[in-house]
Amino acid sequence: MALHLPSPRNTSPSMTLRPFFWRKLQNGLVQTFSIIALALAIGAMLWILGTIFSRGGEVLSWDFLTNSSKPYGVPGNGIANALLGTLMITVTAAVIAIPIALAAGIGLSEFAKQSRFANLMRFCINVMMGIPSILIGLFVYMLWVVPQKSFSGFAGALALAILMIPVITRTTEDMLRMVSDHLREAALALGCSRWEMIVQVVCKSARNGLVSGILLAVARVAGETAPLLFTALFADTWPRDFFTHPTANIPVLITETTTNSPFEAMHQVGWGAALVITLIVLIINIVAKTCFREQKR
Amino acid sequence: MNTVNNMTNPKIKVRNLSFYYENGHQALFNNDLDIREHAITAVIGPSGCGKSTHLRTYNRIYSLHRGQRAEGEIWLDGINILAPETDLLLLRRRVGMIFQRPTPFPMSVFENVAYPLRLHFKMNKREVADRVEQALRDASLWEEVKDTLHKSGQALSGGQQQRLCIARAIVTEPEVLLLDEPTSAIDPVATLKIEDLLLRLKERFTIVIVTHNMQQAARISDVTAFFYKGHIVETGETKQVFTTPKQKQTEEYITGRFG
Numbered sequence: 001m002a003l004h005l006p007s008p009r010n011t012s013p014s015m016t017l018r019p020f021f022w023r024k025l026q027n028g029l030v031q032t033f034s035i036i037a038l039a040l041a042i043g044a045m046l047w048i049l050g051t052i053f054s055r056g057g058e059v060l061s062w063d064f065l066t067n068s069s070k071p072y073g074v075p076g077n078g079i080a081n082a083l084l085g086t087l088m089i090t091v092t093a094a095v096i097a098i099p100i101a102l103a104a105g106i107g108l109s110e111f112a113k114q115s116r117f118a119n120l121m122r123f124c125i126n127v128m129m130g131i132p133s134i135l136i137g138l139f140v141y142m143l144w145v146v147p148q149k150s151f152s153g154f155a156g157a158l159a160l161a162i163l164m165i166p167v168i169t170r171t172t173e174d175m176l177r178m179v180s181d182h183l184r185e186a187a188l189a190l191g192c193s194r195w196e197m198i199v200q201v202v203c204k205s206a207r208n209g210l211v212s213g214i215l216l217a218v219a220r221v222a223g224e225t226a227p228l229l230f231t232a233l234f235a236d237t238w239p240r241d242f243f244t245h246p247t248a249n250i251p252v253l254i255t256e257t258t259t260n261s262p263f264e265a266m267h268q269v270g271w272g273a274a275l276v277i278t279l280i281v282l283i284i285n286i287v288a289k290t291c292f293r294e295q296k297r
Numbered sequence: 298m299n300t301v302n303n304m305t306n307p308k309i310k311v312r313n314l315s316f317y318y319e320n321g322h323q324a325l326f327n328n329d330l331d332i333r334e335h336a337i338t339a340v341i342g343p344s345g346c347g348k349s350t351h352l353r354t355y356n357r358i359y360s361l362h363r364g365q366r367a368e369g370e371i372w373l374d375g376i377n378i379l380a381p382e383t384d385l386l387l388l389r390r391r392v393g394m395i396f397q398r399p400t401p402f403p404m405s406v407f408e409n410v411a412y413p414l415r416l417h418f419k420m421n422k423r424e425v426a427d428r429v430e431q432a433l434r435d436a437s438l439w440e441e442v443k444d445t446l447h448k449s450g451q452a453l454s455g456g457q458q459q460r461l462c463i464a465r466a467i468v469t470e471p472e473v474l475l476l477d478e479p480t481s482a483i484d485p486v487a488t489l490k491i492e493d494l495l496l497r498l499k500e501r502f503t504i505v506i507v508t509h510n511m512q513q514a515a516r517i518s519d520v521t522a523f524f525y526k527g528h529i530v531e532t533g534e535t536k537q538v539f540t541t542p543k544q545k546q547t548e549e550y551i552t553g554r555f556g
Contacts, residue, residue: 113363114363182398182400183400183402184361185361185394185396185400186394186400186402186462188385188389189356189358189393189394189396189466190389190393190412190416190466191385191389191417191469192386193386200412201402201403204403205402205403207403
C-alpha cells in the first residue's frame with residue numbers, strides 16, 4: 001500500500017516511517033480475532049441457556065414447583081422438597097459464612113493491611129478459592145458426616161460455608177479498600193474510635209459493594225453439586241430432619257435424575273430443576289450487579 | 298528571630314518537633330511554633346515543605362498510618378499531645394480538623410452534623426436538632442440546606458460539602474480548628490464564603506490553616522509561619538511577614554521567585 005500522506009516536513013531525513021500497512025493489518029487481525037472469541041463465548045452461553053429454557057420449560061408448571069420429588073413411576077413428580085432443601089442449606093451456609101468472612105475482610109483491610117501476616121492470609125485465601133469444591137465436600141464428610149454417622153443438610157451447609165468464606169473475604173477487603181483514606185481520617189478526626197470509624201463510616205460507605213459480594217458468593221455456591229454429594233446427599237422426602245438426615249437439594253436432584261435414571265420422564269425432571277436453579281442464580285447475579293453499580297456511583 | 302514565640306500564654310506550643318515517614322524520610326526538622334488563641338495562624342510554603350505534615354501532628358491523625366512518627370513536644374494547655382498516654386478521642390474532640398477534599402459521610406446532611414454530637418454526648422433529640430441547626434448556621438450553610446436536611450450530604454456541591462464538614466467539626470465545640478488547604482478543591486466564590494466564615498469563627502476557636510494560596514494567608518490570617526523543606530524559616534505577624542520579611546527565603550517565596 002502506498003503512503004498517501006506526504007511525510008511531515010519536520011522529520012529529519014534519518015527518521016524513516018514504518019510502513020502503515022503491517023500496523024493496520026495487525027490491528028485488524030487482533031480486532032477480528034477478539035470479536036470472534038467474544039461471539040464464541042456468548043454463543044456458548046446462549047446455547048446452554050437456550051437448551052435449558054426450552055427443555056426445562058416443557059416440564060415447568062405449578063405442580064412441578066409444589067410437588068415433592070418421587071421415584072420413577074409415581075405420578076405427580078416435582079422439586080419442591082429439593083427447592084426448600086437448597087434454600088435451607090444455602091441460607092444456613094450464608095449465616096455461618098457471612099460473619100466470619102466479613103470480620104476477616106475487615107481485619108485484612110483495616111488492621112493487618114500490608115503486614116506479612118496479612119499477605120500470608122491473602123495467599124491462603126487465594127489457595128482456598130482454588131481448591132476443587134469436591135475436596136471441600138470430602139473434608140466435611142470426614143470431619144462431620146463420619147463422626148455424626150449421618151449425612152445431613154447441615155453438613156452440606158458447612159461445606160458451602162467453607163466455599164463462601166474466601167470469596168466474601170476477598171470482596172469485602174476489596175470493597176473496603178475502595179473507600180478513600182480521606183473518609184477514614186475525617187472520621188478519626190471527629191473523635192471516632194477505630195471500630196466506630198470502620199462500622200459507622202467505612203462499612204456504611206461500602207455497603208452496596210459488601211452486599212453485592214455476599215450475593216455473588218451465594219449465587220456461586222447455590223448451584224454447587226460436588227460438595228453436597230458427600231454431605232447433604234439426597235432424599236425424596238421433605239427436609240424435616242435438617243441436622244440428622246440426608247436432605248433434598250436441587251443440584252444433587254439434577255445429577256440423580258439425569259445420570260442415575262434411564263427414563264426420559266426422570267430426565268425431564270432434571271431439565272426442569274436445571275431451569276429453576278439457573279433462574280435463581282441469574283436473578284441473584286443481576287441483583288448483585290445492580291448493587292455494585294450503585295456502589296460505584 | 299521568632300517574635301511570635303515570645304507571646305504570653307499561647308494555645309498551642311510546639312517545641313522541637315521532628316517527623317518521620319515510614320520509609321525513614323524526615324519531613325520536619327525541630328519545628329518551634331506558638332499558636333495564638335482566638336487568632337488565625339496561616340502556615341505557608343511551597344509544595345512538599347511539610348506544612349500539612351506539621352498540622353497533622355496537632356491531632357495525631359497521622360497515627361492512622363503505620364510507621365509514621367513524631368518526636369518532640371506539642372503542648373495544648375499544658376497537655377503534651379505527643380505523649381503516648383494522651384487520649385486520642387478526647388484530643389480530637391478538642392482539636393477538630395477540615396481536610397483538603399470535602400469528606401461528607403454517606404448519610405443525610407442532618408446526620409452528618411449530628412453524628413459527632415451523638416458520638417461524644419448524651420443528648421435528647423430536641424437538643425441535637427437545635428445544635429445541628431446552630432452549627433449549620435455558623436457554617437453559613439443553613440439557608441441553603443434547611444429544606445433538604447434529609448438528602449445525602451454527598452449530593453451537595455463541593456463548596457457546600459466543605460461547609461458541611463466545617464459544621465460537623467464545630468458542632469461539638471472544639472477549642473482548636475485545623476484546616477488543611479480547605480479551599481484548594483473548590484471554586485473562588487465558595488472560597489470567599491469559607492474565608493468570611495473563618496474570620497467569624499476565630500472569635501470562638503483557635504484556627505490554624507495550611508494554605509498554598511498566599512493571598513488567602515494575607516487576607517485572613519493574624520500570624521503567618523513560613524515553612525521550607527521541613528524547617529520553619531520565619532514566623533511573625535502576617536502584616537510583617539508579607540511586607541518586611543526578615544529572611545531572604547521568605548521574601549523570595551512571597552514575591553513569587555520560587556514555590
